[in-house]
Amino acid sequence: MERYLSQESTLVVLGGLLTHFIFNAFEPHRPLVWVFLFLAPPLALVWNLHLPYSSAPLLLLKHLATLVLSVVVYRLSPLHPLAHVPGPLHLKVSNLVIAFISIRGGKRYELIAKLHKRYGKIVRIGSDQVSFADAQAAKACMSTKDGLPRAIGYATAETAETPGSIMTSYAAFYPNPAKVHAERRARWALGFTSKAMREYDTFLLPRLERLLRKVGEQQGAVDLGKWLSYFTFDFMGDLFFDGGFNMLNDQDADGFWKIIEEFAPVIDFLYYLPWLTPIMMALPGGDDAPINKFVRFAVKCVNDRLAKGNTVKDVFHYVAGEHIEDENKVKPSRAVIESDVQTGIVGGADTAASAMANTVFSLLMNPDKLKRLQHELDTAFAGEGVDPNDSARLAQLPYLDACINETLRVFPPVQTRISRGVPRGYGGVHVAGVYLPERTSMDFPPCVIHRDPHYFSPNPDSWLPERWLADAERTMGQPFIMNLDAFMPFSIGPANCVGRNLAMREMRLVIAQLIYRYNVQPVEKDPEEFQRKWLAELRDHHVLLKGPLNVVLTPRSPAL
Numbered sequence: 001m002e003r004y005l006s007q008e009s010t011l012v013v014l015g016g017l018l019t020h021f022i023f024n025a026f027e028p029h030r031p032l033v034w035v036f037l038f039l040a041p042p043l044a045l046v047w048n049l050h051l052p053y054s055s056a057p058l059l060l061l062k063h064l065a066t067l068v069l070s071v072v073v074y075r076l077s078p079l080h081p082l083a084h085v086p087g088p089l090h091l092k093v094s095n096l097v098i099a100f101i102s103i104r105g106g107k108r109y110e111l112i113a114k115l116h117k118r119y120g121k122i123v124r125i126g127s128d129q130v131s132f133a134d135a136q137a138a139k140a141c142m143s144t145k146d147g148l149p150r151a152i153g154y155a156t157a158e159t160a161e162t163p164g165s166i167m168t169s170y171a172a173f174y175p176n177p178a179k180v181h182a183e184r185r186a187r188w189a190l191g192f193t194s195k196a197m198r199e200y201d202t203f204l205l206p207r208l209e210r211l212l213r214k215v216g217e218q219q220g221a222v223d224l225g226k227w228l229s230y231f232t233f234d235f236m237g238d239l240f241f242d243g244g245f246n247m248l249n250d251q252d253a254d255g256f257w258k259i260i261e262e263f264a265p266v267i268d269f270l271y272y273l274p275w276l277t278p279i280m281m282a283l284p285g286g287d288d289a290p291i292n293k294f295v296r297f298a299v300k301c302v303n304d305r306l307a308k309g310n311t312v313k314d315v316f317h318y319v320a321g322e323h324i325e326d327e328n329k330v331k332p333s334r335a336v337i338e339s340d341v342q343t344g345i346v347g348g349a350d351t352a353a354s355a356m357a358n359t360v361f362s363l364l365m366n367p368d369k370l371k372r373l374q375h376e377l378d379t380a381f382a383g384e385g386v387d388p389n390d391s392a393r394l395a396q397l398p399y400l401d402a403c404i405n406e407t408l409r410v411f412p413p414v415q416t417r418i419s420r421g422v423p424r425g426y427g428g429v430h431v432a433g434v435y436l437p438e439r440t441s442m443d444f445p446p447c448v449i450h451r452d453p454h455y456f457s458p459n460p461d462s463w464l465p466e467r468w469l470a471d472a473e474r475t476m477g478q479p480f481i482m483n484l485d486a487f488m489p490f491s492i493g494p495a496n497c498v499g500r501n502l503a504m505r506e507m508r509l510v511i512a513q514l515i516y517r518y519n520v521q522p523v524e525k526d527p528e529e530f531q532r533k534w535l536a537e538l539r540d541h542h543v544l545l546k547g548p549l550n551v552v553l554t555p556r557s558p559a560l
């Protein structure tokens with residue numbers, strides 16, 4: 001019996017180690033393979049050693065304990081390929097830790113900033129995950145065609161039937177991501193040419209008027225953050241579904257905004273745990289999960305839009321390949337259209353809404369700068385026949401752009417995770433003097449890079465639009481550093497934000513008109529309390545989500 005016991009224990013340990021080896025070498029993603037690898041070794045032992053079946057649960061426990069212990073020891077050991085990257089032990093052990101930190105409080109940006117302060121430019125924040133707060137490294141990985149694709153966390157559930165969006169097409173999952181992505185990107189890019197964007201004014205300007213009217217009509221305190229979100233979602237609806245979601249009118253009666261806000265933390269969580277996505281999707285009751293609710297909603301919108309046909313050349317027109325007349329050219333599949341549209345809505349609405357809300361917040365915290373902006377707008381819009389919505393004119397207002405750019409620097413809507421990965425089979429890479437083995441996922445955190453005094457000085461944590469002006473040195477009265485290579489709210493390179501110019505157009509219009517037409521004042525009179533409440537409600541779920549921005553609006557007459 002004793003002989004059997006020691007033989008049994010040895011075999012359990014060997015089985016656990018072998019299972020770890022298989023997981024590490026082959027990264028199986030199918031839930032059934034997992035179940036097999038968990039159950040097969042202990043059951044094989046029972047069978048081969050003719051043990052009683054009642055011993056199976058204990059053997060299973062021992063098998064799993066060996067497996068977990070082996071994984072933990074390996075990840076903390078000098079044998080791990082990322083052992084040379086510093087970081088706290090509890091994060092190195094498993095991506096689960098950063099995933100749970102992210103989904104729980106959404107204050108990942110505070111943690112990432114703290115970690116970089118303690119460990120330096122590169123920190124290991126997961127078993128195969130690093131955060132790299134270095135502009136040179138970001139440039140090396142992202143700015144050329146030969147750069148790295150997005151990390152595997154972007155592409156978890158892709159199959160021939162669900163090939164994923166433009167975002168996932170650039171992920172390490174594909175054999176040739178740059179080629180797959182370039183084809184998708186070319187269609188998207190057609191939707192953001194100056195000519196295409198001029199056409200969007202036909203629905204952008206009426207939406208803007210509706211926003212201004214709606215916020216002006218509210219009695220007493222107005223949650224401006226909420227109204228800005230309604231506006232950006234409606235505008236995305238215009239861009240993709242020829243009609244908007246009508247949130248400005250019905251205040252999100254369909255609960256669509258709520259679906260997105262529930263969906264964002266989940267998808268953010270799954271990024272770190274790509275193996276979990278197929279398991280979650282296969283779970284019973286998954287139909288009601290935010291991710292599935294959102295997908296169903298988007299599919300319904302695509303169906304309605306396709307049934308309606310194209311009355312305007314909107315972004316959908318290009319993304320869905322409606323512009324392709326040559327019958328020999330392949331049109332995007334229905335699955336591709338559905339995924340791309342979801343990406344556009346999520347990527348285009350909350351980002352712009354948080355940037356605009358943070359711009360207003362920052363102006364309210366700095367009344368002298370608010371006055372300066374109002375003066376610039378009053379001067380620019382004075383005189384007969386001036387069109388305040390003219391895009392060329394708005395783009396030439398230096399203080400307006402300075403306020404928006406400074407907000408994108410201090411509060412980038414994508415805070416901690418512009419992601420790239422070293423694909424499996426690619427071999428390791430050297431980036432800015434650091435070796436990164438294959439299968440490493442990298443996050444470039446704009447919120448840390450943008451506040452690094454080596455790139456932006458003085459006072460990198462402070463919101464100072466003046467640093468963007470030509471006379472910045474004189475205005476700020478001290479020598480200053482302004483490294484535009486380190487400014488990356490829209491990312492850089494061939495997979496950067498394709499909607500950047502449209503987002504800038506949208507933000508210039510809204511901020512200019514709001515500040516020109518209304519006196520805006522925070523309901524909370526104590527600036528410290530106002531700031532505390534606002535910052536406490538910012539949540540980083542890949543895209544920055546915000547709480548209420550309670551203000552009082554009164555119509556203003558221009559000073560000129």
Ligand code: HEM
Nearest residue numbers: 166347348351352355413414490491495496497498499503
């Ligand atoms: C202030 C507003 C916005 C910010 C800060 C922002 C930021 C970003 C960032 C950081 C990325 C990731 C790029 C990368 O991985 O390298 C991205 C990608 C993307 N954004 Fe935006 N975005 C904004 C608005 C928009 C808008 C209005 C749209 C479209 C309607 C849009 C559509 C996209 C798309 C389709 C991608 C994927 C591009 C690709 O893979 O080629 N974004 N955006």
